[in-house]
Amino acid sequence: MRIVVLAGGIGGARFLRGLKQAAPDADVTVIGNTGDDIHLFGLKVCPDLDTVMYTLGGGINEEQGWGRSDETFHLKEELAAYGVGPDWFGLGDRDFATHIVRTQMLGAGFPLSAVTEALCDRWQPGVRLIPMTDDRVETHVAVELDGERKAIHFQEYWVRLRASVPAQAVVPVGAEQAKPAPGVLEAIGEADVILFPPSNPVVSVGTILAVPGIREAIADAGVPVVGLSPIVGDAPVRGMADKVLAAVGVESTAAAVAEHYGSGLLDGWLVDTVDAASVERVEAAGIRCRAVPLMMTDVDAAARMAGEALTLAEEVRTA
Amino acid sequence: MRIVVLAGGIGGARFLRGLKQAAPDADVTVIGNTGDDIHLFGLKVCPDLDTVMYTLGGGINEEQGWGRSDETFHLKEELAAYGVGPDWFGLGDRDFATHIVRTQMLGAGFPLSAVTEALCDRWQPGVRLIPMTDDRVETHVAVELDGERKAIHFQEYWVRLRASVPAQAVVPVGAEQAKPAPGVLEAIGEADVILFPPSNPVVSVGTILAVPGIREAIADAGVPVVGLSPIVGDAPVRGMADKVLAAVGVESTAAAVAEHYGSGLLDGWLVDTVDAASVERVEAAGIRCRAVPLMMTDVDAAARMAGEALTLAEEVRTA
Numbered sequence: 077m078r079i080v081v082l083a084g085g086i087g088g089a090r091f092l093r094g095l096k097q098a099a100p101d102a103d104v105t106v107i108g109n110t111g112d113d114i115h116l117f118g119l120k121v122c123p124d125l126d127t128v129m130y131t132l133g134g135g136i137n138e139e140q141g142w143g144r145s146d147e148t149f150h151l152k153e154e155l156a157a158y159g160v161g162p163d164w165f166g167l168g169d170r171d172f173a174t175h176i177v178r179t180q181m182l183g184a185g186f187p188l189s190a191v192t193e194a195l196c197d198r199w200q201p202g203v204r205l206i207p208m209t210d211d212r213v214e215t216h217v218a219v220e221l222d223g224e225r226k227a228i229h230f231q232e233y234w235v236r237l238r239a240s241v242p243a244q245a246v247v248p249v250g251a252e253q254a255k256p257a258p259g260v261l262e263a264i265g266e267a268d269v270i271l272f273p274p275s276n277p278v279v280s281v282g283t284i285l286a287v288p289g290i291r292e293a294i295a296d297a298g299v300p301v302v303g304l305s306p307i308v309g310d311a312p313v314r315g316m317a318d319k320v321l322a323a324v325g326v327e328s329t330a331a332a333v334a335e336h337y338g339s340g341l342l343d344g345w346l347v348d349t350v351d352a353a354s355v356e357r358v359e360a361a362g363i364r365c366r367a368v369p370l371m372m373t374d375v376d377a378a379a380r381m382a383g384e385a386l387t388l389a390e391e392v393r394t395a
Numbered sequence: 396m397r398i399v400v401l402a403g404g405i406g407g408a409r410f411l412r413g414l415k416q417a418a419p420d421a422d423v424t425v426i427g428n429t430g431d432d433i434h435l436f437g438l439k440v441c442p443d444l445d446t447v448m449y450t451l452g453g454g455i456n457e458e459q460g461w462g463r464s465d466e467t468f469h470l471k472e473e474l475a476a477y478g479v480g481p482d483w484f485g486l487g488d489r490d491f492a493t494h495i496v497r498t499q500m501l502g503a504g505f506p507l508s509a510v511t512e513a514l515c516d517r518w519q520p521g522v523r524l525i526p527m528t529d530d531r532v533e534t535h536v537a538v539e540l541d542g543e544r545k546a547i548h549f550q551e552y553w554v555r556l557r558a559s560v561p562a563q564a565v566v567p568v569g570a571e572q573a574k575p576a577p578g579v580l581e582a583i584g585e586a587d588v589i590l591f592p593p594s595n596p597v598v599s600v601g602t603i604l605a606v607p608g609i610r611e612a613i614a615d616a617g618v619p620v621v622g623l624s625p626i627v628g629d630a631p632v633r634g635m636a637d638k639v640l641a642a643v644g645v646e647s648t649a650a651a652v653a654e655h656y657g658s659g660l661l662d663g664w665l666v667d668t669v670d671a672a673s674v675e676r677v678e679a680a681g682i683r684c685r686a687v688p689l690m691m692t693d694v695d696a697a698a699r700m701a702g703e704a705l706t707l708a709e710e711v712r713t714a
Contacts, residue, residue, distance in 0.1 A: 118499040150467055154492030158517050160499075169488040173473030180437040180479075198477050 077102045079386075080267040081203075084109045084280025085124040086141040086314065087306060087372070089131035091273035094378025096132070096202055099386060104203040105263040107290070109275075110188065111208075111215035111248045111283035114231045116165055117155065119175040120182055123231070124280065125192055125207060126174055133199025135170075141314075144170040164236040189257040206263070208284045211254035215279050217323070218245040230279055239316035243323035246278055251286040256293075264293040269389045271382075272303030272342070274313060274370065277333050278320040285341075295341050300389035302344035303337060304381060305330035308370055309350045331357040339363050344388040346370060346381070364392055396421045398705075399586040400522075403428045403599025404443040405460040405633065406625060406691070408450035410592035413697025415451070415521055418705060423522040424582040426609070428594075429507065430527075430534035430567045430602035433550045435484055436474065438494040439501055442550070443599065444511055444526060445493055452518025454489075460633075463489040483555040508576040525582070527603045530573040534598055536642070537564040549598055558635035562642035565597055570605040575612075583612040588708045590701075591622030591661070593632060593689065596652050597639040604660075614660050619708035621663035622656060623700060624649035627689055628669045650676040658682050663707040665689060665700070683711055 079102050081092060092106060109124045123142065130136040130144060137143045147168035156163050167175070174195060181191040187210035196205055215230035219241050227247070233239060264270065272281050281303075285291040294301055306317055307330045318328035326336045330347040331354035337345075339362030347354055352367035359365050366388055372378040398421050400411060411425060428443045442461065449455040449463060456462045466487035475482050486494070493514060500510040506529035515524055534549035538560050546566070552558060583589065594600050600622075604610040613620055625636055626649045637647035645655045649666040650673035656664075658681030666673055667689035677684035685707055691697040 117495050118502055119495070146469075148467055148469055148488065150465075150488040151470065151492045151495070154489045155496065158492065158496050158514070160496050169467065169469040169491075170473045172488075172491065173470045173477065176436050176438070176470070177474065177477050177479050183437055195477070 078263075078266055078268045079104045080263050080270045081106050082270075082272055082275070082281050082284045083107070083124070083128055084275030085112070085127040088124070088273045088275040088280065089128045089136070090141070090372045090378050091304065091382060092128060092203060093131055093375055094372065094380070095271070095382035097375060097379035098382040105259070105267070106203050106205045107260055107263070107284055108192075108205055108207050109280045109283050111213050111251070111279060112230050112234075113212075113214060114165070114229055116162065116167065116175075117160065119172070119179045121165075121167070121175050122178065122188070122192075122207070125205065126171070128205055129196055129199045129201055132201030132203060133196075135199065144168055147171065162236070165231060187257070189259065204259075204263070206259050207257050208260065208290065209254040209287050210257045211250060213248050213250040213254050213283065213287070215246060215248045215283055217243045217320070218247070219243060234316070239319040243320050246320050246323045248283045248286045251283065252288065254287045256287055256289050261289060261293050264290070264297055267297060267299055269299060269386065270294055270297060270301045271385055271389075272301070272337070274304040274306040274372070276306060276315060276317045276320065277326075277336060278317070278324055282324075291341065300343045300392035301341060302346070302385045302389045302392065303334070303342055304346045304370060304385055305333055305348065305351070307333055308348040313371065330354050334358045334363050334365070335361050343392040344385075346384055346388060364388065364395070397582075397585055397587045398423045398590060399582050399588070400425050400590045400592060401594070401600050401603045402426070402443070402447055402592055403594030404431070404446040407443070407592045407594040407599065408447045408455070409460070409691045409697050410623065410701060411447060411522060412450055412694055413691065413699070414590070414701035416694060416698035417701040424578075424586075425522050425524045426579055426582070426603055427511075427524055427526050428599045428602050430532050430570070430598060431549050431553075432531075432533060433484070433548055435481065435486065435494075436479070438491070438498045440486070440494050441497065441507070441511075441526070444524065445490070447524055448515055448518045448520055451520030451522060452515075454518065463487055466490065481551075481555070484550060506576070508578065523578075523582070525578050526576050527579065527609065528573040528606050529576045530569060532567050532569040532573050532602065532606070534565060534567045534602055536562045536639070537566070538562060553635070558638040562639050565639050565642045567602045567605045570602065571607065573606045575606055575608050580608060580612050583609070583616055586616060586618055588618060588705065589613055589616060589620040590704055590708075591620070591656070593623040593625035593691070595625060595634060595636045595639065596645075596655060597636070597643055601643075610660065619662045619711035620660060621665070621704045621708045621711065622653070622661055623665045623689060623704060624652055624667065624670070626652055627667040632690065649673050653677045653682050653684070654680050662711040663704075665703055665707060683707065683714070
């Protein structure tokens with residue numbers, strides 16, 4: 077079975093770990109969000125790709141969900157001593173190596189997809205990880221700060237400001253001109269199932285879908301497309317998805333996110349059991365819906381969620 | 396008193412620490428060797444400049460004489476795990492920060508001299524540290540390896556091969572086209588004394604002198620130029636200076652190094668007491684010479700050596 081997953085960071089990575097357990101023989105291709113990529117200290121940092129790679133490759137810091145295990149922060153301390161910022165982005169000594177290798181390879185002319193493949197040669201994530209695009213896309217967030225409206229990098233909004241001010245708009249800068257990375261459209265075209273994990277529907281899955289050609293390829297693939305709600309009981313399971321949902325005019329409910337994707341794209345949708353009352357509303361929108369436990373408390377829970385998603389996909393297929 | 400010192404790495408740095416103790420009120424300008432600079436992992440590394448900066452700024456690893464104190468090597472471990480080399484150059488996590496800041500500033504268009512000044516803002520070395528040039532100069536060493544003659548970077552010869560094969564030639568690539576960095580010729584022109592610490596006469600002091608204009612400015616400065624022998628008892632005090640001296644046809648003795656600099660450049664020369672017999676030969680070459688203890692066993696010993704150099708300079712001045 078060939079499965080394509082559109083993944084953001086922590087939620088996507090943990091879901092993928094469950095999927096590998098639920099479907100160990102599946103051929104999984106992950107299309108990773110690169111809209112949260114950022115240049116820091118002259119280095120190209122790809123937080124979502126790395127979170128997927130580290131999580132599936134056994135190098136993740138389990139507690140925080142991002143960054144490396146057994147990490148130290150001496151380099152960051154020294155940068156601060158030099159007065160060189162930003163200081164709000166937590167790059168550890170081990171993690172820096174990934175960004176140094178990536179930056180050096182990009183500088184030598186390799187596209188990000190080839191660099192990601194080379195990095196994965198070490199981590200052996202057990203999936204094929206492809207960035208959504210080799211082109212530069214950076215998600216910017218329009219906010220009002222100190223009485224002034226300005227656009228800041230998504231990471232500055234998310235990590236530095238902790239989404240503490242309203243997002244007035246979320247713009248994946250460069251997405252319109254971006255092309256899907258080599259292999260992305262092919263993987264979608266050959267997929268048996270396409271899954272949207274409980275990743276952020278705006279700045280993770282939404283950014284991937286903003287690359288021209290990807291949304292269309294998924295809609296036209298003719299295979300079940302099933303998603304899992306990142307909103308449980310009207311609140312994001314983790315992160316601050318409600319902040320960016322508001323920016324695109326979507327209420328922070330499991331049903332509203334399904335409607336936001338729409339029946340033109342989505343065939344099936346899983347909501348949490350606490351949101352069972354919304355099943356009817358989602359199905360009224362033309363999307364098959366089931367209520368199952370959606371809290372990824374551990375790998376087994378994530379595997380059960382992945383299994384439910386594959387079951388729903390099979391229902392869609394045979395309907 | 397304005398003192399100009401031409402410095403390489405460890406020997407130069409330790410001498411400078413002694414000089415600061417011996418002449419605390421002196422205005423010291425250090426012209427640093429950049430011929431051993433190397434690009435590693437896409438980063439610009441300036442080993443000699445950093446050794447001076449860390450040593451005088453209190454951040455040096457005292458035992459090894461280079462690199463940072465309280466250092467860890469997690470980033471380097473990770474680079475090795477990625478299979479990205481070279482693995483023979485010991486960059487620590489704290490040290491990496493210096494190279495990242497430098498590379499980012501150079502990329503932003505600042506010349507190396509301005510970058511060095513910015514880095515020294517943090518370290519406060521108590522001297523003015525200027526790279527010999529803002530232009531790229533890289534010392535290469537011609538060797539025979541596996542039956543083939545090839546030119547390798549000085550660091551590869553020195554650090555990876557530990558100078559284990561004969562150096563057939565030592566070439567400061569780019570030196571002929573290089574210009575002295577801003578402030579270098581001015582400092583020489585305003586100096587009261589010019590000192591050559593017991594640094595490597597070929598790949599440290601020799602490289603600085605290879606930048607067109609510097610040797611001439613020193614020779615024409617009309618002030619005492621005094622050096623200290625890096626060779627004691629026919630052997631280098633530390634390092635492998637004999638290997639590169641052979642490449643330029645100079646025997647590994649205190650007297651031969653003085654003659655190599657020559658009386659056109661050098662007014663005074665200190666040899667170690669074990670080499671007292673060579674005083675006569677050096678003076679016959681027109682260079683005033685004294686035999687004093689030249690082992691920098693600690694800061695006090697280095698300070699006594701610096702004091703002796705200044706005393707000899709005074710003798711030269713009043714002769």
